[in-house]
Amino acid sequence: MTDHRRIRVLWPDHLALARGKYLPPHLAERGTRHAMAVFALGYDRDMTPAPGAKMLEGFPDMECTIDMSTVRDGWEEGVGVVVGDLERGGIPIPFAPRNVLKEAVAAWEALGYTPQVGIEFEAFVMQPDGEGGWAPYDCPGSFVYGTGPLNDPAGIVEAIHDVSDAVGFRLESANAEFDAAQFEFTLRYDDALAAADEAFLFKTMARDVAFEMGHLLTFLPRPLMDRGGSGLHVNLSLLDADGNNALLDPDGTDGLSDLARQCIAGQIQHLSAMSAICAPTVNSSKRLRPGQLAGYWKNWGHDHRCTTVRVNPERDASTRLENRMPDGSATIHLAVASVLTAARLGAEAGLQCPNPETGDGLDEVCTEEHVPDSLGEALEALAADDVFADAIGRAFVDQFTAIKEVELARYMEAVGDEASARDLVTDWETSWYLPYL
Numbered sequence: 001m002t003d004h005r006r007i008r009v010l011w012p013d014h015l016a017l018a019r020g021k022y023l024p025p026h027l028a029e030r031g032t033r034h035a036m037a038v039f040a041l042g043y044d045r046d047m048t049p050a051p052g053a054k055m056l057e058g059f060p061d062m063e064c065t066i067d068m069s070t071v072r073d074g075w076e077e078g079v080g081v082v083v084g085d086l087e088r089g090g091i092p093i094p095f096a097p098r099n100v101l102k103e104a105v106a107a108w109e110a111l112g113y114t115p116q117v118g119i120e121f122e123a124f125v126m127q128p129d130g131e132g133g134w135a136p137y138d139c140p141g142s143f144v145y146g147t148g149p150l151n152d153p154a155g156i157v158e159a160i161h162d163v164s165d166a167v168g169f170r171l172e173s174a175n176a177e178f179d180a181a182q183f184e185f186t187l188r189y190d191d192a193l194a195a196a197d198e199a200f201l202f203k204t205m206a207r208d209v210a211f212e213m214g215h216l217l218t219f220l221p222r223p224l225m226d227r228g229g230s231g232l233h234v235n236l237s238l239l240d241a242d243g244n245n246a247l248l249d250p251d252g253t254d255g256l257s258d259l260a261r262q263c264i265a266g267q268i269q270h271l272s273a274m275s276a277i278c279a280p281t282v283n284s285s286k287r288l289r290p291g292q293l294a295g296y297w298k299n300w301g302h303d304h305r306c307t308t309v310r311v312n313p314e315r316d317a318s319t320r321l322e323n324r325m326p327d328g329s330a331t332i333h334l335a336v337a338s339v340l341t342a343a344r345l346g347a348e349a350g351l352q353c354p355n356p357e358t359g360d361g362l363d364e365v366c367t368e369e370h371v372p373d374s375l376g377e378a379l380e381a382l383a384a385d386d387v388f389a390d391a392i393g394r395a396f397v398d399q400f401t402a403i404k405e406v407e408l409a410r411y412m413e414a415v416g417d418e419a420s421a422r423d424l425v426t427d428w429e430t431s432w433y434l435p436y437l
Contacts, residue, residue, distance in 0.1 A: 036406020119191030146176035219328025229287025295325025306361020
């Protein structure tokens with residue numbers, strides 16, 4: 001570890017924000033403290049007495065502890081960065097996203113498996129519109145799978161890639177996505193917690209770098225209705241006790257093990273409840289629609305990008321289950337925990353996997369079942385799925401739901417109802433979400 005003039009301690013919250021403090025190195029080892037009532041906050045800084053947040057109990061402290069051996073070089077000159085853990089009196093905060101993911105990993109480890117995860121981001125670059133707001137990045141020569149200055153005239157993606165290399169983020173690829181001003185970033189897989197931590201730090205870094213260059217990198221699911229949406233794809237594989245990929249069965253007709261099929265079935269069965277956590281804003285439902293390659297249908301397929309759970313074509317150590325429903329407004333640790341939890345429930349229950357999708361996934365699908373069409377419906381689905389809610393953690397679900405219900409109420413006060421604003425990005429969304437996501 002390089003000597004640092006200060007340490008930037010960060011941790012993920014329920015709103016997909018990277019909260020934390022700068023600490024002098026000689027004090028960093030003791031960690032820091034924050035008011036637990038952070039978990040009562042919405043994006044507007046208004047507070048809700050959410051369960052566990054202790055807003056009505058004097059705003060007491062929680063501790064953020066760090067492992068100094070995990071401090072790494074950050075992207076600010078001379079500043080180290082580390083992801084902290086939240087606890088109170090030595091007991092982990094049960095609704096803190098990193099702790100939720102730790103519990104989801106531990107549940108798989110108790111079954112004898114090590115979950116591994118790879119994260120893919122999609123995001124739009126925005127530029128100042130001259131009126132105090134943001135407009136799409138001007139890159140008229142952009143094309144899907146594009147690289148170079150025609151796709152990125154200001155070199156924003158190149159700068160993000162350079163910083164990734166400098167600080168050791170394992171960025172496997174970066175390219176222009178389908179729509180102009182949209183880009184994709186793919187990170188190398190790792191054990192689930194390590195992968196989520198790295199993705200969390202990468203996202204924070206990428207937004208910082210773009211902003212220093214005068215632009216906004218937004219992971220908002222659909223900031224522009226005349227273009228497609230942006231996802232946060234979670235790729236899951238499982239290692240057995242011998243370090244082999246447990247999703248494989250060379251004797252199976254498609255090379256997938258029974259465990260793989262059960263994991264697919266679990267994700268499909270609990271997809272509606274998952275959507276409240278993995279697509280947790282009113283803007284999310286503007287991405288989750290038929291024909292958007294975004295995880296709308298309760299289906300899966302072999303190398304089929306129009307399904308929600310896509311199985312890659314290789315049958316080797318890289319075999320994985322890619323859930324394409326989550327979006328960048330989700331807290332990364334919570335999205336990963338949701339995928340792990342739903343997959344585990346499928347395995348523990350021995351769920352029967354439906355047949356793979358054979359339709360084109362655009363105009364023709366083999367199911368009529370899909371994710372909820374609004375945040376309100378998604379929250380209702382989470383409340384109704386006791387098995388999933390108990391498995392991912394009832395304390396987390398209660399805290400998260402309380403905040404999101406207030407967020408939804410604020411939106412409906414502004415626009416009337418979710419359905420009336422389904423086909424536009426409202427001024428409320430731009431002011432509420434865009435600066436933060």
